[in-house]
Amino acid sequence: MAAPSMAAALAASLPAPSAAPAPAAPTYEAIPASMSKVIDIEAEIPLTAVQVDGLVVTKIIKHSREAYGSTAHGILLGLDLDGTLEVSNSFALPSHASDDDDKSAKGVARYQAAMMRSLKEVQADDSIVGFYQAMTLGSFFNQTLIETQAIHQERLRHGGIVVVHDLSQTARGNAAFRAFRLTKAFFDAFKRNNFSTPSLISHRLTFSTILEEIPIKIRTSPLLSSFIETLTDATVRAPAGANPAAATSSAALPPSFDVLNLGTSSISRNLEHIIEAVDAYKTEEGNLGYLSRQIAREKARADAYVAKRKEENAARVAQGLAPLPEEDVSRLFKIPPEPSRLESMLLLGKIDAYAKSLEQTSGTGLVKMYGVKADSST
Incomplete structure (x- = not known):
């Protein structure tokens, strides 16, 4: 909050501006749609x-x-x-x-x-x-x-x-x-x-x-790069009264052995996510299959009705009678639209992402295990 107060103090110390008539508000014309691409x-x-x-x-x-x-x-x-x-x-x-x-x-x-x-x-x-x-x-x-x-x-x-x-x-x-x-x-x-x-x-x-x-x-x-370098390459201060040349440089961060962790917990969690995604995909495919069978049944009923009406009209024409008027099949039979397959596509993408993550994690774990085995044998 120091900056606004300083700016207010500087503004108060300046002489008051002379009164001047307020300028008229500028008017802008809208850019035609045909010219927007030329300007941008x-x-x-x-x-x-x-x-x-x-x-x-x-x-x-x-x-x-x-x-x-x-x-x-x-x-x-x-x-x-x-x-x-x-x-x-x-x-x-x-x-x-x-x-x-x-x-x-x-x-x-x-x-x-x-x-x-x-x-x-x-x-x-x-x-x-x-x-x-x-x-x-x-x-x-x-x-x-x-x-x-x-x-x-x-x-x-x-x-x-x-x-x-x-x-x-x-x-x-x-x-x-x-x-x-x-x-x-x-x-x-x-x-x-x-x-x-x-x-x-x-x-x-x-x-x-x-x-x-x-x-x-x-x-x-x-500046940020220099700051990060000071964090990673810090120096240990020498005790009071000691020779300054005795100060030795060492890493600011303590040694860590996390890289040797095989990461078994993340692998099990990854497998759980894959199983959940596969179950969700099977459920979605079951719903799509049910809707597809329902659509096929309604279409079969509509086709059978149209074929029956054609036969009746043919028989009436043979008897010298006027054919029956054709009816709108879509009003008689409520054929549902084909279901969207977007959710199943997204679930497949989720399974693929989990599988790639599992491949990367397990591959790194195998390399660490072989490294430990080779080191223990020596």
Whole structure:
């Protein structure tokens, strides 16, 4: 609070400005839609990379650790320049702790609007370029993430991106960050709200073609790099009265043997998630099979009715009578639409992510076990 008081004191010490007539409010003309692409040249440059400041990385890691599980999510702020999306700031959003989803969503919207007003007042970056989401064991496929990214991709200039942060990798000492956006084929099917089997075939959609990954790089300032170097290369102070040359340098962090941990607990947890995802996929496939059989029965009834009406009309024509009027089959038989297969695709993506995480964890554990075996034999 010292800075505002000093600014107020300086402003009070200056002479009062002379009264002047207030200038007229400027008027602006709306840019025609046909000229918007000509004026906004940056919108025509394709997005090729995402650059995240080190401050944003630390804020995301801190929020993900403090939040429960993988509920941490927030807004990314920055700008896009020459095909690079520069993320310079971020802020966390409150989690959906309430049972009333509508009320909770309105509360999050009000909080986001208040944060944007506060950032604008302090002249900080207030341009939304995407959002971030925490995840565990590499799995982040869910309907909420897809719908949020679709909204950003429709309203933002370059579509925006979603940065996912893996908590399980960070616990093992690897800060894992990946940037994604929806593919053009999936976004087209999502806007049509059509994930039937013919639509998936025409768009060539699978769980691996829902998102496309964008290269991400972390940018740190020289001052931050120097600070990290001072933390890792600290020196031990010599006792009072001792020779200064006797001070020896040593690592600031004590030796750790966590790298030798086989990580059996994470493997068992990963297997539990895989089993849960497989069970959910089997349940979803059972529901889809039931709906498909129901649709087939209704179609068979409608086809049988149409065939019977044709036979009756043929018999009436043979007897010299006028044929019966044709009726709207869709009004007589309620044939349900083909069910969406989006949820089953997302579940397949979740199983694939868990399997890849299990492969990486178990592979590292096998290398450690062989290393211990080789060392014990010698």
